[in-house]
Amino acid sequence: MGKSVFLRRTGLIVTLLVCVALLVKVPALPPYYVRVADSILIYIILAVGLNIVVGYAGLLDLGFIAFYAVGAYTYAFLASGQFDIHLPFLIILLIGAGTGALAGILLGFPVLKLRGDYLAIVTLSFGEIIRILINNADDLTNGPQGIAALDRARIFGLPLISPTNFYFLLLILTIVVCGAVYFMERSILGKAWRALREDQDATRGLGINTTGLKLAAFAISAAIGGATGVIFSAFQRFVSPESFTFQESLLVVLIIIIGGVGNIVGIAAGAILLIILPEVLHFAAQYRLLIYGLVLVVVIVLRPNGLIPPAFNLGHVIRKIQALWLSPSNT
C-alpha cells in the first residue's frame, strides 16, 4: 500500500517535472515552433475568456474577436507614432483590459434580452461592425493599411523582442488567467452563472439580478480578450483589420466546442489541436482545409462532448494531485 503511494507520488512528480521541462524547453526549438507555441497560448487565453460567456453563462457569442481587436488597437493608439503617445506596456495592458471590459458592457446592454440564435446573430454583427469600423475610420486607424512601427514593449526596462520573450509572457498570463477563471468557476459567481445557463427565470426567482450576472460575464470575458489583444499587438508591432475577421471569432468558439465546453483542460487541448493542425497539414497544400474540416467532423462525431470529457476538468486534476499528496505514506 505504502509502496504504491510512493510509486504513484514519484510518478506524479516525474509527470509534473516533465510538463514543466517541456514548457520551459519550448524556446530551445527553432523560432517557427516558438511562434506556433505563442499562437497556441494566445488562443488558449482567448478561449478560456470566451468560455465564461459561452460555457458558464450559456450565451453564444460569435463576435468575441471584437474585444481582442479593441485591445490590439488600444496598444496601437497608446504606443506608437500614430498619436505620438508612448505609454509603458504594462499600463496599456491594464487599459486594454479596461477598454475590452467597457466594450463588453456596451455590447452586453443591448443584447441582454436576447437568447440563443438571436444573441448569436447580434454578437456576430457586433464583431463585424467593429472590424468594418476599424477598416473605415482612416483618420484614427489608417483603415486597411493598419498601424505599423508600434513601440517595442518593455517590462520594467527589459525589452520584449523575440518570440521567446513573448512565449514566457504569454505562459505567465495563461497560468494567471486559467487560475483566475478556475477560481471564478468554483466560486458562488460560477454557480450563479451555471444556474443562469440552466434556467434564467428560476434564477431570477431566487433574487438574483440576471442582468448584472450577464453583464459581469460579458465584461470579464471581454477584459481577458482586450488584454490578450494588447499582447498580440505588442508582439506583431503592427495591427490591421484583417487580423480580426469573423473566422477568428469562429475559431475561438470552435476551440471551446472541440475541446469541451466549460472545461479549461479541454480548451487547452482544443487550442493545441486547432492551431497545430493547419501547420502540420502544410504538406497537403490545397487539400489542407478539406482535411482540417474532416478532422473536425470526425472529432465531433466521435466525441460530441469535446476531446476531454467533462469529468476530467481542472478541479479533477487538482483533487487528484491533492489526494495523492495528502494520502498517508506509511512505508
Next chain:
Amino acid sequence: MALTLEHVSKRFGSLVAIKDLSLTFERGAIYSIIGPNGAGKSTVVNMVAGSYTVTSGVIRLDAHVVSSLAKHQIARLGISRTYQNLRLFDGMSVLENLEVCFFTDSLPGLFRRGGHRMTKVERLKRCHACLHDFNLADVAENLAGDLPYGRQKVLELARAFVTDAPVVLLDEPAAGLNHTETKEMARRIASLKRSDRAIILVEHDMDLVMSISDRVDVLNHGELLYSGSPDAVRRNEKVQEAYLGTAAELDIVRKLTEGRRTSGGIRAHAGVVRH
C-alpha cells in the same frame, strides 16, 4: 405586517384572468387557494412572485409595493416560490441548488444593498442545516436531476425555505406525488408553519388542503367565491356548486354516491373532480 392584494386585476388580451381580487395573508398561518381549472390560482401566484405584472391594483408586502418591482427584487424582499413543474438546476448538485439562493448575500458590498457579506462558511452552514431539516443530507453532492421525483419536489421546497423568506408560495407541491408521499408532504408543510412566515398553497389535492390550511380561499372565474376555514368551505353551497355544478346536479351526484360515502362532504367528492 402582511402580504396584501388590493383590488388586483389581470387581463391577458381580452381574457380577464383575475377580477378585482382583494386578499390579506398574515404571517403565522398556512393559506390555500383552490378553485376549478382556469379559476386564476396560478395567475395569483405568478403576480405575487413578479412573473406577471398586474393590470390594475396593488400588491404589498408590509410597506413595500411589490407589484411595481422586478422579479428578482421581489424575491430579495422575501417572497420565495416553488413551481408547478419542477424548476431545479438539474446539472448542479443538491447543495449548489441551495447555495445559489445566497448569491446576492455573498457579493461584496458594492454590488449588494445593505446587510453584511455572507462568508462561504456561513453559506455552507445554512445550506447544510437546511438539507438536514429536509432529509436531503445524504444526497448533498448528487446532481439534482438524478434524484427521484419525490425528492426533487422536497428539494424545491427546501430551496423556497432556505432563505427564511417571510412569504412562501407553493404551486402544487403534491402534484405527481403518490398517496404516501402526499401525506408526507402535508406533514412537512404543516411543520414549516412559523409565526414569522406566511405559507400560501395552490393545490388540487383536497385532503392536503383541508388537513393543513388555516384559511382556504376559493377562486372561480377570477373572482373570490368564498374565503374561510376548511370546515366552512367544505359546507359552503356556492363552493360545492362551483366544483360540482348546480344544486340540482349536485343532488344527482349525492344520490349516486349515497351509501358509498365514508367521510362526508366535499372530501369524498374531491376525488371525482380532481384535475
